[in-house]
Amino acid sequence: MEEARSYQASFNYNIARQNNIPYTKKIWMKILPMIIDHILKNIDPEFVYVFGSRDYTQFVKATDFYVTHENIRVFESRGSSGVYWLSPIINDLVEALIEGDHTVFEGKYREKIVEQGG
Secondary structure: OOOOOOOOOEOOHHHHHHHOOOEOHHHHHOOHHHHHHHHHHHHOOOOEEEEEEHHHHHHHHOOHHHHHOOOEEEEEEOHHHHHHHHHHHHHHHHHHHHHOOHHHHHHHHHHHOEOOOO
16 A cells, blocks of 8 residues: 555556646556566466456556466456545455465356457
8 A cells, every 4th residue: 555645657548638638558558568478477376356447457457467467366456436435345255365265266256357359
């Protein structure tokens, strides 16, 4: 978690325009998916859980790892409601991981997972 503060730059064009700040998606899209790919290929995780708005999850979905592996679970928020519905899901995931059984979690939230390739 980080302290809330005003935007300094944004991956979202509308937020950038409304706040008169730099729109940085194009800059980061050139390098961030490669960085994420490198990390994921080196650690070869059993599952990857990604939480955030489309402005952030787009970088994971642009990776080769996302295209070639079926073990990435993406939960996307839309608008400002994200914190209210993502927080309970993250909490349930942590509880499932502590209990050592993510299958119950996946069954409970299957309909909220962004379909890979979609």
